[in-house]
Amino acid sequence: xxxxxxxxxxxxxxxxxxxxxxxxxxxxxxxxxxxxxxxxxxxxxxxxxxxxxxxxxxxxxxxxxxxxxxxxxxxxxxxxxxxxxxxxxxxxxxxxxx
Numbered sequence: 527x528x529x530x531x532x533x534x535x536x537x538x539x540x541x542x543x544x545x546x547x548x549x550x551x552x553x554x555x556x557x558x559x560x561x562x563x564x565x566x567x568x569x570x571x572x573x574x575x576x577x578x579x580x581x582x583x584x585x586x587x588x589x590x591x592x593x594x595x596x597x598x599x600x601x602x603x604x605x606x607x608x609x610x611x612x613x614x615x616x617x618x619x620x621x622x623x624x
Contacts, residue, residue, distance in 0.1 A: 544572030546608065555608045558619055568618035571605035577621070 541559040543566075549555035554568040573581070580600055583591035590596060602623040609618060 542569065542573050542578065544608075549610065551610075551612050554610065554613045554618075568609060568613035568616055570607050570609050570618060570620050572608065574603050574605055576600045576602050577605065577623070 538561045539559075542556075543559055544556045546555040553566055556569040556572045557566040558569050559565055560567065580591070580602065583596065604623060
């Protein structure tokens with residue numbers, strides 16, 4: 527394997543959106559967009575800032591996510607569910623806070 531192949535990191539834009547005024551079938555109020563604007567994966571709720579930071583730390587900065595001070599400072603609140611009946615019949619993102 528060449529040095530370029532060893533160091534190549536494939537990246538894809540990822541975005542969590544919450545736009546209740548634009549909610550419709552296949553355009554959930556809360557969704558995850560990956561790589562292309564037409565890819566809208568339903569999410570059970572809009573993410574609070576702390577929940578988003580936990581997601582980023584656990585998936586991109588794992589060692590930092592295990593730091594006791596960081597874990598203590600992030601206060602996770604339960605977001606309000608906004609999935610439509612249509613979205614519940616599809617594959618969607620679900621999370622809980624422990």
